[in-house]
Amino acid sequence: MNCKPFLNSILIIFLSTAVLSAAPDLDKGKTLFKDNCASCHNKNMKDDMTGPALGGAKERWASYPKEDLTKWMRNSQSLIKSGHPRATELFAKWKTTMTPFPNLTDQDIDDVFAYIEGVNNGTYGPKAAVAGPGAANTGTSSSSGFSWWLYGIFALLGIIALFLWNIISDLNYSKSKSEGDSSAHKKTVFDLLTSKTVIGFVLFGIILFGGYTTVNNAISVGSRKNYAPDQPIKFSHATHAGLNKVDCNYCHDGARRSKQSIIPGSSTCMNCHAAIKVGSKYGTAEITKIYASIGFDPEKGTYIENYNKLSNEDIQQIYSKWIASNILKEKKTTTLTEGDQNEVDRQIRELTASLTSEEKPSIAGPIEWVRIHNLPDHVYFNHSQHVTVGKVACQQCHGKIENMEVVKQYSPLSMGWCINCHRETDVKFADNKYYDAYKTYHDEIKSGERKSVKVADIGGLECQKCHY
Numbered sequence: 001m002n003c004k005p006f007l008n009s010i011l012i013i014f015l016s017t018a019v020l021s022a023a024p025d026l027d028k029g030k031t032l033f034k035d036n037c038a039s040c041h042n043k044n045m046k047d048d049m050t051g052p053a054l055g056g057a058k059e060r061w062a063s064y065p066k067e068d069l070t071k072w073m074r075n076s077q078s079l080i081k082s083g084h085p086r087a088t089e090l091f092a093k094w095k096t097t098m099t100p101f102p103n104l105t106d107q108d109i110d111d112v113f114a115y116i117e118g119v120n121n122g123t124y125g126p127k128a129a130v131a132g133p134g135a136a137n138t139g140t141s142s143s144s145g146f147s148w149w150l151y152g153i154f155a156l157l158g159i160i161a162l163f164l165w166n167i168i169s170d171l172n173y174s175k176s177k178s179e180g181d182s183s184a185h186k187k188t189v190f191d192l193l194t195s196k197t198v199i200g201f202v203l204f205g206i207i208l209f210g211g212y213t214t215v216n217n218a219i220s221v222g223s224r225k226n227y228a229p230d231q232p233i234k235f236s237h238a239t240h241a242g243l244n245k246v247d248c249n250y251c252h253d254g255a256r257r258s259k260q261s262i263i264p265g266s267s268t269c270m271n272c273h274a275a276i277k278v279g280s281k282y283g284t285a286e287i288t289k290i291y292a293s294i295g296f297d298p299e300k301g302t303y304i305e306n307y308n309k310l311s312n313e314d315i316q317q318i319y320s321k322w323i324a325s326n327i328l329k330e331k332k333t334t335t336l337t338e339g340d341q342n343e344v345d346r347q348i349r350e351l352t353a354s355l356t357s358e359e360k361p362s363i364a365g366p367i368e369w370v371r372i373h374n375l376p377d378h379v380y381f382n383h384s385q386h387v388t389v390g391k392v393a394c395q396q397c398h399g400k401i402e403n404m405e406v407v408k409q410y411s412p413l414s415m416g417w418c419i420n421c422h423r424e425t426d427v428k429f430a431d432n433k434y435y436d437a438y439k440t441y442h443d444e445i446k447s448g449e450r451k452s453v454k455v456a457d458i459g460g461l462e463c464q465k466c467h468y
Helices: 004-020 026-036 066-074 076-081 085-094 106-121 144-178 189-193 196-219 237-243 266-273 284-294 312-331 338-355 383-389 394-398 415-424 439-447
Strands: none
Touching (some): 026 106, 066 085, 066 106, 076 085, 144 189, 266 284, 284 312, 284 338, 312 338
16 A cells, blocks of 8 residues: 555645744734724723724624634725625724725734734733742733644644654555565655655745745835834924824925925924924924024024024034023023033034934035835825815824824835725715716715715726826
8 A cells, every 4th residue: 555645645734734824923913903903992902992892802703704804804894885794783883984904914914813812811911921929021922822832733743744654654664575675665754854745845835935925025115114214303293283283284285285295394393483492392402403404593583694604613602502591591590510511512413413414514404304105106196186185184194193203104005005095985075176077976976876986986996097
């Protein structure tokens, strides 16, 4: 009896399980939860917020096929429209459209739910360390017991496969000897690992992994989600847009009237900071950088004549005096201590480093902000089309900017992400003269024949709209 086919089947099952299966990564799940879910769902997984508590979510979906929960994560509205009972029930109760996440892989979704359940049952994070007296709390239970169980199962499968292979090898050896084959020999583990079957499968796994990695990296080229570079000035959107309720379109004036949103110049900052001269968090340290870039003398309340002709040393003296006078005013004294002078020098050093570079050696001149959001050159995007005509809120693409101390790229800005938005987003037809030309759609809405018009219905999926 030739047992090779049986052995090969076992090896293929084992190796494919080991190659294609991955244990949930709870740390990655935590990051994904914070980036995609935390704005609507409570991080303790037990209390409702804008959305329901997520603890036990998998159990509540257990009566449906596993892929239904994955479909819900990627595109909840599509599942609702199909009449799915659980999806319809959730939408009827919460009456909130969940943001679609089409770019999440199956592994990403497994990681998120593993993290959710880990927090919910106390096996992830600091709570997991309270196992007994003297237990060290490292707070880094990234794999949790669940992952180690999977590793144990893989190891057990490997031992079983080797054990079966050894038995089959003995049987084949005995069979060959009994048939008088003098050249027969018992195969070793090395023979197994160097066999055509194993080598072929390993090569297949490498090609599969390499192809997946290549395609995945190609798709993400230029996508810098969560990119949050250091800026020359520590500008807080949480303070300006959040605490002080400054409208996004006040500073980024181009968003409502042009293709570009426009990074505001120092002159825009001066509309407020000609009067507000000391910051609530950094004092003079950051606001003085604005003054130094544009040449404003905060002590006199006037702009300095021929400012762009001054040397860096002259500029440093002007603003050193200003910083020192504020320290004296705050301390209600007339003499700087050594510590005070060190603080003045520190602020001037930071000012100079922030406003100068190899390309811009002078302190005077525009602030060199670091661009965060950037689309490829072959993509056309018009802010005014979305903000003024489409009435899209800034937060839909940029996240809750009003809560960000340091701005990061909130959305992937990928082609798939944009297309999905165009498929799901209703056009704001009501009282919008821009869309008066679409008479047929207006008539269909009035007659009840149509409930809404999606961006896709008016050409939002045409290649030429973004790639002309």
